[in-house]
Amino acid sequence: MREIRPETVIFIRNNKNEILLVEKPHLHYGEIYIPLGDLVKDSESTFENVRRNCLTTGLEIADTKLKGLVTEVSKDIQWHLFIYLIEDFKGETTKDVEGHKLQWISIVKLDEIALPQADKVYAPIILSSPDFYEAKYTFDDDMKLVKTESI
Amino acid sequence: MNNNIKNQFPIFSKNKGLVYLDSASTSQKPKVVIDKLVEFYTEYNSNVHRGLYPLSEKATDEYEKVRETIAKFINAEPNEIIFTSGATEAINGVSRSLYSSGFINVPPKITLTDLEHHSNVLPWQDLQPEMIQYLGLDDNYLINDTKIFKDSDIFASIHASNVTGTIIPIKEIITSNENAYSIIDATQSIAHMKIDVKDLDVDFLTFSGHKLFAPTGIGVLYIKEEIMKELNPFKLGGGMIDEVTRNGSTYASGPTKFEAGTPNIAAAIALAEAVRFIDSIGFEEIKLSEERLRLYLLERLDEIENIEIYHPKNVTGKEALAVVSFNIEGIHSHDISAYLGEKNICVRAGHHCTQILHRDVLNVPASLRASISVYNNEEDIAKLIEGLKGAIKIYKK
Ligand SMILES: Cc1ncc(COP(=O)(O)O)c(C=O)c1O
Numbered sequence: 001m002r003e004i005r006p007e008t009v010i011f012i013r014n015n016k017n018e019i020l021l022v023e024k025p026h027l028h029y030g031e032i033y034i035p036l037g038d039l040v041k042d043s044e045s046t047f048e049n050v051r052r053n054c055l056t057t058g059l060e061i062a063d064t065k066l067k068g069l070v071t072e073v074s075k076d077i078q079w080h081l082f083i084y085l086i087e088d089f090k091g092e093t094t095k096d097v098e099g100h101k102l103q104w105i106s107i108v109k110l111d112e113i114a115l116p117q118a119d120k121v122y123a124p125i126i127l128s129s130p131d132f133y134e135a136k137y138t139f140d141d142d143m144k145l146v147k148t149e150s151i
Numbered sequence: 152m153n154n155n156i157k158n159q160f161p162i163f164s165k166n167k168g169l170v171y172l173d174s175a176s177t178s179q180k181p182k183v184v185i186d187k188l189v190e191f192y193t194e195y196n197s198n199v200h201r202g203l204y205p206l207s208e209k210a211t212d213e214y215e216k217v218r219e220t221i222a223k224f225i226n227a228e229p230n231e232i233i234f235t236s237g238a239t240e241a242i243n244g245v246s247r248s249l250y251s252s253g254f255i256n257v258p259p260k261i262t263l264t265d266l267e268h269h270s271n272v273l274p275w276q277d278l279q280p281e282m283i284q285y286l287g288l289d290d291n292y293l294i295n296d297t298k299i300f301k302d303s304d305i306f307a308s309i310h311a312s313n314v315t316g317t318i319i320p321i322k323e324i325i326t327s328n329e330n331a332y333s334i335i336d337a338t339q340s341i342a343h344m345k346i347d348v349k350d351l352d353v354d355f356l357t358f359s360g361h362k363l364f365a366p367t368g369i370g371v372l373y374i375k376e377e378i379m380k381e382l383n384p385f386k387l388g389g390g391m392i393d394e395v396t397r398n399g400s401t402y403a404s405g406p407t408k409f410e411a412g413t414p415n416i417a418a419a420i421a422l423a424e425a426v427r428f429i430d431s432i433g434f435e436e437i438k439l440s441e442e443r444l445r446l447y448l449l450e451r452l453d454e455i456e457n458i459e460i461y462h463p464k465n466v467t468g469k470e471a472l473a474v475v476s477f478n479i480e481g482i483h484s485h486d487i488s489a490y491l492g493e494k495n496i497c498v499r500a501g502h503h504c505t506q507i508l509h510r511d512v513l514n515v516p517a518s519l520r521a522s523i524s525v526y527n528n529e530e531d532i533a534k535l536i537e538g539l540k541g542a543i544k545i546y547k548k
Contacts, residue, residue, distance in 0.1 A: 003541070027457075027481035027547050039493060076544050098485040099501070099517055116548060143547040 002078040008037035008049045009083045009119075011067075011126055012059065018104040019127070020057065021113075022097055028143075032114045033105060035123075036097070037084075046082045054086070056097045063088035067126045068133035072118060075141050083126050083133070117145040156432065157526040161185065170496040170531045175313045175474050175503075175522030177361045178342060180425075184364055187424040191417040199416055200390055200407075213420050218406065220423040224430075225356070226347040227373050233409040234419050237370035238338045239270040241357035242307070244372065244385035244409070245334055246274040252383040254332065255304040262286065262299040262331065264319060265512050266312040269504040271336050275307060286324075288512055292317050292463045293470060297324045303331040311340040314503050314520060315461050316445075316474035318344075322351050332378075338362055342524065343441060343472050345434045348373050360418065365425035369418035372409070379405070386411040437525055438468055444523045444532060445473035451536045455479060455543070461513055473523035476503070479539065482546045484519040490542040496535055 012020040021033035036053045040046055047064065054061045068083035093102050105113060107127055115123060118137055125133050135150035157163050159181045162171075171179060191213075197206040199214045218229040235241040249255050258281040263272060265285050275283065284303065286296045292315045299306055306328060311318045318340065325333045334355040337346055341358040348356050353373075360369040374382065384391060384402060388411035393401040402408045429437070445468065452460055457480035463471045478484060488500035499520045502509040509515055521535060 005545070024483055024486070025481050027543070038489070041493075072548070074544075074548070079548075098489075100483060100485070118548065139548070 002073070002076060004078050004080070006040040006046070006080045006082070008040060008046055008053065009081050009122075010036040010050055010053055010086065011084065011123070012036070012054070012057070012086045012089065013107070013127065014087075014104060016104075017107050019107060019110075019123075020059075020093065021103055021105050023101040023103060026114075026116070029114050029116075032116055033103070034116055034119060040082070046084075049082075050084050050086075054089075056094070057102060058091055058094040060090040061086055061088070062090070066132075068122060068135070070118070070122055070133070070135050070137060072137045072139065074139035074143060083122065085126060121145070121148055154528065157528070159183070159428075160526050163526070166495070168495050170494075170534045172521040172523065172527065172531060172535060173497045173499050174342075174362070174524035174527075175339060175520060176499055177367065178364050178524055179526060180366065181364055181428050183428055184366070184421045184424050187421040188366060188417050191420050196417075198413055210416055214414070214416050217419045217423040220426050221371055224346075224426045225371075225373060226349050228376060230405045231348075231373055231376050231379065233372040233374060233406045234414050235357070235370040235372050236368050236415065237359040237361070238336055238357045239359075239370075241355075241370055241372035242271055242334065242336060243274045245355050245357075245374075246278055248382050248385045249305070249332060250278055251385075252381060254378075254382070256281075259304040260284070260300055260302055261305045261307065262303045262328075264288075264294055264308050266294070266309055266315065266317060266319070266505065266508055267307075268309060268313055268336065268338075269506070271307055271309060271334075272507065275305070285507070288315075288317070288508075291466070292461060293466070294319050297327055299324060299328050299331065301328075301330075303328065305334065306331040307334040308336070309339065310335050310337040310346070311343075311472045311474070312505075312508075313339045313474060313522075314476045314505050314508055314518065315463065316472040316522075317463060318470050318472060321353070325352055339472060339474065342429065343434075343437060348375075354378055360422045360425065363422070363425050364428055365422040366415075366418040368415045369422050371422075374409075379409075384408045384411065388412050432525060440525060441473040441523050441527075442468035444527055444529070445471070445475070447529055448473070448475055448521060448523065448532050448535075451532055452477060454536060455539055457481065461518060474520065475522075476518040476520040478515055478518050479543065482542065484517045486546060487519055487539065487542045490545060491535070491538045494534070494538050494541070496538045498535070 026032040040049045065085045067085045070081040072079040138147040140146045160179045195209045197210045199211040218232045221232050222229040260282045261275045261280045262284045333353045335353045337358045342363045356373040361367040391411040461476040484500035
């Protein structure tokens with residue numbers, strides 16, 4: 001049986017059309033940029049998870065929108081991603097989150113920076129489409145994204 | 152034997168499946184120690200050295216007996232034992248007292264090592280020394296350089312590293328440099344090996360009780376008797392005076408001079424119980440069990456690809472404690488420790504209060520650390536390895 005992991009993905013967009021990303025090392029891609037979010041913990045709601053993650057950024061969040069649900073299936077793990085978009089917030093961001101650098105990156109530059117393969121697919125859709133996004137992504141045994149199906 | 156020992160720690164029955172590999176941060180507490188705290192507060196809670204009624208006499212008596220227990224534990228005399236809140240307070244105190252007592256040149260020359268915990272760096276930097284020499288690590292994470300500057304005023308060093316597990320040959324360093332005052336931080340080693348202050352011929356030695364199965368907020372500072380006599384106190388206040396007048400005061404002598412304010416009485420009494428707990432197992436047995444697990448951990452970590460291990464290779468337990476730090480290339484240590492946390496596996500991620508070591512020697516901002524104590528067993532290590540493999544799968548996406 002695959003390990004099932006419910007996780008949040010949180011895009012925070014400011015009024016300069018930039019999104020907040022965390023810089024991290026990656027096994028295969030060197031340094032990558034990923035949105036905030038992590039495993040939904042025991043007895044935590046997805047909304048509480050979003051609040052917890054946002055707290056570490058120093059921003060005061062006013063409104064959140066659930067914008068997508070993506071199921072990712074790999075050989076050993078199945079992720080259920082709850083993708084949120086936040087555009088209503090106050091305050092300044094802290095420099096880093098648990099040792100990772102936080103950066104505002106312009107949406108027009110998303111193509112140029114190293115994003116994880118799945119994020120490359122759903123990030124532009126979540127950030128531009130007004131509709132709710134629901135999809136299933138499949139990875140091969142080497143964790144390459146090989147198929148995306150949306151509803 | 153380990154299950155037998157594990158059963159004596161209530162945290163493991165309250166947290167089924169808990170894998171605790173962070174004893175270098177703080178150790179878990181056996182039931183006898185927890186019971187001692189409760190006993191003090193429920194049966195004879197009162198202040199020490201003050202009241203002339205039976206409760207206070209009992210508290211004072213028990214508190215003073217701890218001095219004897221600790222003295223025996225490290226082969227010192229009871230009047231050489233001072234209670235502090237921990238190693239941090241002790242090192243801060245020693246640095247200030249050495250300075251204020253005129254024992255060292257101003258500005259002093261100080262020798263430390265590359266492995267120091269920040270608590271043994273900042274208090275010395277604060278003296279604005281003329282020079283700080285750092286004894287360096289060799290390629291195998293050992294310190295072989297015993298030659299400190301001839302005119303060093305102070306040699307301050309950890310006894311064993313909270314990152315690499317390296318045991319520093321402090322006896323050799325101390326005996327070859329008799330002019331420098333020696334201050335040894337035995338916080339990491341104290342629960343894992345026999346310490347003998349006379350054999351080491353150390354001037355000051357400190358440790359925090361909470362890494363020794365005792366509560367937080369209690370620590371020990373050993374000061375050689377002939378030094379203590381001449382040394383100024385680093386805290387002033389109630390309980391440490393001989394006489395106070397409007398124009399000036401004289402201080403009590405012996406350890407009392409260094410213990411201004413109400414001490415952490417309950418924790419001190421529980422610390423003696425922690426020492427009795429260690430004695431009931433014996434260091435020979437502790438070393439045997441921890442050494443077996445250290446070697447097993449190293450063998451199993453070898454299964455992980457792209458791992459960099461910061462721990463001496465091919466050494467015995469005489470040269471390294473069962474404290475092993477590492478990084479897996481391409482995954483941030485915080486992410487791994489968070490993933491392991493989900494599985495109820497506790498390891499520490501970060502620079503472990505050793506930025507000089509991480510930045511200048513290991514060349515990484517942070518690392519993961521697994522540290523072993525008497526209650527650990529092979530199963531804990533197998534779960535850690537399984538967890539690391541799981542983390543690699545997750546972060547491959
Ligand atoms: C080697 C060493 N020295 C000193 C300390 C500081 O101990 P405390 O915070 O109990 O004063 C630690 C704690 O991690 C340590 O590992």
